[in-house]
């Protein structure tokens with residue numbers, strides 16, 4: 001081959017980025033973000049940067065093993081042909097199953113290739129993908145967890161609104177539904193009518209509880225109710241979406257475009273939330289977004305704002321990038337934030353510059 005975009009090395013780092021305070025959701029508590037950082041290098045010297053993560057060092061160790069395994073396939077491949085490499089990688093992991101860790105490993109390599117593609121073309125990724133706009137509205141997702149007292153919730157909500165966010169996401173799914181409602185009321189009052197409030201229940205309820213809670217939340221005007229039920233219950237989501245007056249959101253736990261196709265076709269939610277790593281990277285994420293566009297369903301990217309904001313800016317049906325600064329400790333410059341939006345510049349690729357010292361500091 002011998003082109004400049006030929007992959008000559010895939011380097012991996014195991015980072016654990018402690019959180020200032022463990023997160024508490026209805027699904028599980030989270031003390032740190034255990035991350036598989038992947039850097040793909042080309043013959044011409046481009047570096048593509050991406051990462052996947054899990055909660056738990058053993059799981060990330062297994063993820064890194066899979067990345068190292070797939071790196072052998074990537075050696076010598078053309079980073080400027082991510083579709084070809086994606087097909088080879090997902091084919092190779094077919095026997096152990098494409099979902100789960102395998103998708104996360106494929107995602108990091110695929111996403112790094114898109115970073116290289118942008119750098120080789122001298123274009124930011126959102127323009128490379130078709131460029132619909134250069135900024136995307138964000139909602140603050142870094143606070144309002146279940147362990148916060150009501151007073152802490154109110155303080156955090158004020159702080160986020162003062163920081164310029166025009167939308168905030170809080171969590172629900174406590175054992176006591178009265179407490180859930182009181183917390184939603186408190187956050188709504190704290191941010192006022194001008195700030196949108198998303199509510200994430202992290203799969204805590206069944207269909208009947210979901211319908212009951214959606215009715216109770218209605219007077220506080222939530223922008224969406226996210227993942228109230230186990231994500232596999234597509235029939236229940238379709239029923240809830242057709243029944244609830246509060247908009248419904250799901251999709252972050254689903255894998256690949258075929259699961260998003262099922263959700264979109266069944267009208268299982270008002271907003272679908274493809275996750276970069278569960279889609280297996282940029283290549284498949286954009287297909288999922290296009291499929292949803294074909295069904296007139298909005299997509300909203302799950303996490304990974306440093307990468308996913310580019311995808312949101314390329315997809316006309318994308319709304320509301322989740323603002324979650326988990327990886328900001330290892331990034332040299334924060335993304336531009338104006339009027340509640342992430343604003344993308346003209347830096348080639350994803351424009352992410354790692355802070356090498358911080359990477360070394362967080363390396364396991």
Ligand SMILES: [Mg+2]
Pocket residue numbers: 200202226227252
């Ligand atoms: Mg969620």
